[in-house]
Amino acid sequence: MAAPARLASVQRELYYRISHMTDTGSNDRARPNWALILGLLTGVAVALAIFIPALLVRPSPKPNAPLTSISTSAPAAGRIDTVTIPGPLGGPDISRDVNTLVGQRAPGFTLSDSEGVSYPISPGGGTPTVLIFNMGVT
């Protein structure tokens, strides 16, 4: 009676092996790599957790500098107009308005350049004047 039982056992074993055999003859069926999938999902979740808040709080690009209002007419003209101009750029450690003399007449002066050419400067001759103050080499 042991032989039929033994035969049945071999048949079950064969059936199991055949049913789990792949086309290549290997017995390794493609199974989902749950560790890899879990790792990828965790990575995506971490990336979203980082980037979504960053996108939400990202400052909108500044179209221009902050604005400053200045008086634009001479006091002698009896009229004061105000215009808005771009304010200082780069923060208070870089740029800042002084404006202690705004509205006053600009003092004239005479300076020379490196070749000894004299420049008498008298602002107010019908053309705006820009004085750029620079540290120079020294």
Next chain:
Amino acid sequence: MQQLGELQKSAAGLRGLADVFVLNGDTPNDSRRLKRISGISLPVLLDRDLSVARSYDMLPKPDQPMGMMSGVAQMGYVIVDEQGIIRLQRVDLNFGTHADQIYQILRTI
């Protein structure tokens, strides 16, 4: 020095709207060197005793970007309108990089 190089890029446009002068306390030799290195084509005037910087209140102050320095003028600019009235005194360490802003202000006032 780098800022003068940056300013030079906008020098022609600025000169079309205003008389533009660069002032500093350099010696003539240093000024020649400065012009050679920076390539600046604007007049560079020697304010050796900083009297002009003082008269335009552009000497360093404690609460301003160059507040800890002495013997130099604040880096920045003063804009005077065509009637000779001071419209803006601005300390700006990056005045050359911000030259477009000077241009914009000149077009506004």
